[in-house]
Amino acid sequence: MPELPEVEVVRLGLAPHLLGRKIVAITHSGKKLRSPFPRAAIARWGIGATVVAVARRAKYLLLSLDNGGLIVVHLGMSGRLCVTNPGEPLRSHDHVRLRLDAGLELRFNDARRFGLFDLLPPGEAGNPKWLRDLGPEPLGPEFTAAFLHAKAQGKKTPIKNLLMDNRVVVGIGNIYASESLFAARVLPTKPAGTLSLAACQRIVANSRQVLGQAIAAGGTTISDFANASGEAGYFQLQLMVYDRAGQPCRVCGATIRKIVLGGRSTFFCPRCQR
Ligand SMILES: [Zn+2]
Numbered sequence: 365m366p367e368l369p370e371v372e373v374v375r376l377g378l379a380p381h382l383l384g385r386k387i388v389a390i391t392h393s394g395k396k397l398r399s400p401f402p403r404a405a406i407a408r409w410g411i412g413a414t415v416v417a418v419a420r421r422a423k424y425l426l427l428s429l430d431n432g433g434l435i436v437v438h439l440g441m442s443g444r445l446c447v448t449n450p451g452e453p454l455r456s457h458d459h460v461r462l463r464l465d466a467g468l469e470l471r472f473n474d475a476r477r478f479g480l481f482d483l484l485p486p487g488e489a490g491n492p493k494w495l496r497d498l499g500p501e502p503l504g505p506e507f508t509a510a511f512l513h514a515k516a517q518g519k520k521t522p523i524k525n526l527l528m529d530n531r532v533v534v535g536i537g538n539i540y541a542s543e544s545l546f547a548a549r550v551l552p553t554k555p556a557g558t559l560s561l562a563a564c565q566r567i568v569a570n571s572r573q574v575l576g577q578a579i580a581a582g583g584t585t586i587s588d589f590a591n592a593s594g595e596a597g598y599f600q601l602q603l604m605v606y607d608r609a610g611q612p613c614r615v616c617g618a619t620i621r622k623i624v625l626g627g628r629s630t631f632f633c634p635r636c637q638r
Contacts (some may be wrong), residue, residue, distance in 0.1 A: 368535030369578035379418040381447040389463040398480040405483040409433035421536035432486030440478030509565035516556035524552035543570040605631040
């Protein structure tokens with residue numbers, strides 16, 4: 365499943381192709397995605413509009429249109445966006461095609477169809493329904509040690525689950541939660557309310573660093589992530605604990621352990637993390 369760095373890598377790849385381009389046509393496979401295809405909004409606000417910004421909030425990609433409309437895309441479990449030549453043969457699971465005036469086409473491919481492709485009219489674009497109740501961005505100024513410490517107060521929830529809660533902070537998914545906690549030397553099972561401010565400081569600083577490194581490496585390709593040009597990411601080569609159960613810790617040599625926490629595979633070093 366793409367996490368924040370993978371979505372940011374897609375955004376960085378798409379922006380140069382989409383900015384300033386006019387949308388000529390949008391077509392849909394007819395298959396249902398996470399929400400019904402916004403046919404009427406696309407006819408009214410999509411066709412003929414120019415893309416003026418390509419942004420990201422949490423794991424949502426946001427294409428602002430010059431008429432005030434907003435295209436919202438979420439990759440779900442298996443979604444991919446790529447920019448291609450319109451003459452390129454369709455692949456199976458190509459569900460949305462967005463033809464641009466430069467003779468390029470943006471295609472949304474999603475085998476499992478948990479992804480989202482929506483267009484909000486100007487009246488809804490200022491407060492998108494998909495983005496309500498989201499916590500701050502992990503790379504933004506609001507995510508500080510004091511903020512995390514306050515959110516953790518009185519909670520028995522394991523810190524890993526708290527980090528993965530989008531109402532607390534967005535976009536830290538399963539891979540990067542394990543990696544950030546390893547880098548911060550904090551056990552994923554540690555009850556959030558028992559963390560010191562100093563430990564919260566290490567978690568915040570290391571989350572930012574791990575996410576930043578992952579973006580720089582082009583994201584992590586575990587199963588089938590690819591960027592806007594169809595290329596794999598390389599952060600998996602730098603993973604310290606994720607998917608490394610039974611292998612030696614790259615820092616101390618102890619055996620990396622795997623447990624299930626909140627229903628998700630969780631990896632840690634029993635010696636480096638406390
Ligand atoms: Zn270790």
